[in-house]
Amino acid sequence: MALAETMAPHLKAMNMAMATSITLPPREREVVALAVLHLERGEWEIVQHREVAEFMGIPKAMVDAIANERYSDQMFTDREQALLAFTRQVVRSVRVDDLIFKAVAAFYDPRQIVETIFVIGNYMMLLRISEVVELPLEGAAGAGFWKSQKQPA
Template sequence: MSSKTSAARLGLVDPETASPSVKQALAKLPAVNGLRAMANAESLYPAYIDFLLLLFRPLEIDPALERMIALRVATLQECLYIWRNNVVVARSVGMTEEQISVLERGDTVAKSFSPAQQAAFAFTDEVVFRVEATDATYDRAKQYFSDRALTEILFVIGNYMLVARVIRTGRVPLDEKPTPFPQQGA
């Protein structure tokens, strides 16, 4: 994953001077650069933050798998910003250093991943690159995941694809250090 440094395109909203609704939304999570850039969409940002917070509440998919999917999307979208911040969360929800390391190398079939996790990665890859999973990949994922879980996976994929586009197109700078986000259930 490259960390190209170039001039930022999107400004970073200052929580102190933001409109009341954006200021309130910015206070719900750490004011990292990515969220401050997304706050430029004043009409959408407060509702987006409410949605994002739902991803930190218990889902049918377990928190470690959710982070694995976020990290996989970060890798596929070549978004160091997402990778860096989600590694912090991944460690806090039980991902091992070995899993993080092999996922960073792009190895989604390593022995450190269960067959269900491997199926989730294949599903993620096809959704990212093809928009829809093939029947074979969908059927494989369906062996491990309910309709609810597959839909949650799609929400996670879509969220991080959106974030990657804002970060990369807006050339949002990395924060000085990664900031831990709330764990699921928080």
């Protein structure tokens, strides 16, 4: 990010807002992030977010279910299933069909839906940066930022 000195401060500000100011609950924000990263195969970000998920109390079995797109697994609440289905359609199709939109709108208000789209888009962008520049996979620093925000679940 240091090479993008005009963009990096703005990206940092958006990520700070995502961490501290959105109304989408932190654990659900992380579920969305995990889904995006696995759908898009962002290896560096996946390594980081395994640690974040653990910090936030998301069970490994749930992370594995997300990685394998088992979004209808009984371990997910109806709310989480709707959020995951919405995330998958935004990532894969851009548009969301009426059935999926109605399902997510039953649990989330319009602001939270738009915030979710921002989270999805942010992680799609971040993983493209990390994959194209081939950040090394060794070592995870992912939970450091979230720990500094004191935001477990």
